[in-house]
Amino acid sequence: MINTTVNLGGIKMKNPVATASGTFGFGLEYQQFIQLEKLGAIIVKGTTPAPRQGNPPPRIAETPAGMLNAIGLQNPGVNKVAGEIIPRLVHLNTPVIINIAGDTVEDYALVANKLDGVPGVAGLEINISCPNVKKGGIQFGSDPRSAAEVTRAVKAATKLPVIVKLSPNVTDLVAMAAAVAEAGADALSMINTLLGMAIDVDRRKPVLGNITGGLSGPAVRPVAVRAVWQVYRAVKLPILGMGGIMTTRDALEFILAGATAVAVGTANFVNPRATIEIIEGIENYLREQGFNNINQLTGLAHAGI
């Protein structure tokens, strides 16, 4: 028997594969392709206190082995999420994690508070790293003190496990991770998108309506694996690794670098069954390589280094 269950800061997952926030809607859209019950966890789109319209189109641009997005946190607001959407997921035997965002520390605390005790919510992922909104988001994610402040406020507002999602657009990711760990985070999620942009050479204008956007997909994977590697060595919190995972081998890179679990984002767009294939692939790898517990792999590439 192979044990694939992991514990992500208090969130029990039957396998280490989650869906990345913003790439999987509220899960329901993908039910036509996969059984949601098979997933390790579902992380839904960033949720803010009030509904948001998001940014003007075009909102995406394809780049080499990646894509830029500037959705701008379009979401129906926490009340609708808690009242209408989560109830449709509550029956699932899969933890649902709500990604939360805001303009101020109070916004984060408010959303966290409203989701506290809502049946069907297994944990919160604090998005302090969204590059696509004017206020909040990445601001909190680029200064250890602000990040710690948001973390503390959210922890005070909820009994749910709190995962803090870090931005790679910083000089010292380890300092960020240490600060939010100190502030009480239960787990770390990394990485959010890299800040990027593309220019339309024919129109001589930025491609995206928002000018800049967040880079995701296979292109960023080396940066993400490095982030997990560095933080795993320095901070003793479970890590949810993500950034360009398309296949089983990609997911294993993150786990070997130190991730307890992984999230699949952009890959869902290319292959809606990517998560399931990766879940099966990891089990096969464990079996073929003679492991009986996924947790044996976490951080294994650090051995002797």
Next chain:
Amino acid sequence: MINTTVNLGGIKMKNPVATASGTFGFGLEYQQFIQLEKLGAIIVKGTTPAPRQGNPPPRIAETPAGMLNAIGLQNPGVNKVAGEIIPRLVHLNTPVIINIAGDTVEDYALVANKLDGVPGVAGLEINISCPNVKKGGIQFGSDPRSAAEVTRAVKAATKLPVIVKLSPNVTDLVAMAAAVAEAGADALSMINTLLGMAIDVDRRKPVLGNITGGLSGPAVRPVAVRAVWQVYRAVKLPILGMGGIMTTRDALEFILAGATAVAVGTANFVNPRATIEIIEGIENYLREQGFNNINQLTGLAHAGI
């Protein structure tokens, strides 16, 4: 008549296309494929006070639409570069720019000083952003004060134009750019590689001998274009843009974003004639779109934004 000459902080280039440091050796290796005289400028490998052996192999890993390198500044040292290598380039009617690196501020100043007045050297590019060496390099590149200090020291040690090459691995690139501008830099070069890594899932070990490496190639282009865009808006220095330029259109993205000139790196490995094709492609674009001077394009995508 189309004017393609640009002035990169005092370095006159006959066209806006240079070769990126470390990807073009000392130029001689590529003479079998292209006429070096046709290039806008040649930027040679990072040069340090003493010879360096570099990092243990493997030194590169291919990643989606990109590559990681951890060469570790292998170079014959400034004396040999000045005494044996530059003399072989002096006859070229193309400016040769020496990329310089070191462990301490004094190292940079020493190399700059030794190259001052050496016939055939048109300028210096300060590499404060190499992610592949233990000391120096990226350290100076991640703190505005240290970057400014290196810049001042080099400026004091030489009369040559000084380009400072910035690292994208920072929270606030604009602050870095502003600090080195203030310290007297004549131009900015961006971006150096993103810090990344890859793990060999079969061996369960990092692929690179040096563990982490620098990510380059098309994968990083959106990050690089964004960097040029942001700095162009904030700092009034000419920019040498680079990061994933493979084609004419890629080069034009940088120029429209604000680059005065561009450098081609990883593309040389894939297509040794990339630089020449891009030089011709830019001329054609200017002609077809009714421009008569390349400088009209620099920063044009900012119009009205």
Next chain:
Amino acid sequence: MALLVQGEIVSHMERAPGVFMVEFIAPNLATVARPGQFLHIRCSEGNDPLLRRPISIHAVDRDRGRVGILFQVVGRGTALLARRKDGVIDVMGPLGRGFSTGSHNLMRAGSIAVVGGGIGAAPLFFLLQELARCGDPARVKVLLGARSANQILIKEEIENLGYTMELATDDGSVGHRGQVTELLLKLLPEGVSYVYACGPAPMLKAVCAFLSEAGIPGEVSLEERMACGVGACLSCACQVKAAGGGVHYRRACVDGPVFPAGEVVW
């Protein structure tokens, strides 16, 4: 309920310079597809280009379990797709809300206009197949526009379904010299009660303006960049008029790509 299909390619043809028609086997897809819906197609096996490409369902042969697409090479994705002459094609679909072909439209007094510009003709053929099956081709007027005669697509196929057609080309090499919208403007007063349109944005904008002015209902198929194609990523935002006034974003991939002409904000 969309399917993930690895459809075997059974025919591949260059129908006009740079425009390709590909037919593949996908019986279940053929059964459930509706006109105006689209497929999300993987063009490379590697990571570059990364995203799928949205391409309308052009024709369906339910008896033989075949689905056809008609597409123009405009960039790297479509160029790769055009090169795939055999083997399988990886498609997700049918996706989106297609044209409403319910009896309410066909039963109205007056005639129906189907207006296509350039490659916009692609989904209209499937629409015409359905209209021919459930209605009377004689009541439908097809208007097609293109840059030049050799870019007028699938004329014979449409005629074979029993439709009459008017053409417009920019260079006048066939039909009316000018825009296909000018043909529509002339036709509208002649008792047109409903309009379906697909084509480039400026054309659709003109169609919507004409319809609004004439007070005639209709629907148009929009294009927006798409990542997921299934409503999950919010990439494909289109501005449409909200019920209570004002505007809001709808997702072209699931709320569209076909929208009522009167709702689109241009």
Next chain:
Amino acid sequence: MALLVQGEIVSHMERAPGVFMVEFIAPNLATVARPGQFLHIRCSEGNDPLLRRPISIHAVDRDRGRVGILFQVVGRGTALLARRKDGVIDVMGPLGRGFSTGSHNLMRAGSIAVVGGGIGAAPLFFLLQELARCGDPARVKVLLGARSANQILIKEEIENLGYTMELATDDGSVGHRGQVTELLLKLLPEGVSYVYACGPAPMLKAVCAFLSEAGIPGEVSLEERMACGVGACLSCACQVKAAGGGVHYRRACVDGPVFPAGEVVW
């Protein structure tokens, strides 16, 4: 002086499971290429996989202006290459320092051993073509090793050049059961004066050890990851013994890939 060649593919064959032989037209390349040199080959047109792949020159037909490669599918690059059955192949070459086949080697008293392991046989065929042209095949002994009989490559072709051969397979399905290095060890005392070897690193390491022990000179072809292939990027560092003692890095692409057996640091 390397060339950039778009060579038209004229033959494509799967020679063993997962091992492909491709021949293309490149008269100038055929003229200047030397055994042991390699080509740097672009496997995709897009950005992924990005880098070229180093593949040895396997065979040269100067009369017909043809160059052949023999390669094993191990990853994405070689898989894409194997699928290219016609059209052109984008190669840079000839690159690197090949085997030294100057008369000083052939003239030595004693015989020459040519040792190949697995796909390492690829460049040895070109070497044997040259040795046959300038020397006496009877003085050369060819030793080939592989996992199993069906992985023994180009046996007939080598015999057709007039060479005698001994084989070794891991499973004993043909020839000696065991390592090809064991055959070499047995052969060395029988008057071998020079050895050429190519194969996996452990095999070459053993060859170097045997040669050093026996005091016999030879050369081995190394593999290292390469970006530029022309000496510009310093990716392909191999540790070799420095003239004045100690070790230093040499570039496999220009200082190698063939190095004197005694210089390699394992």
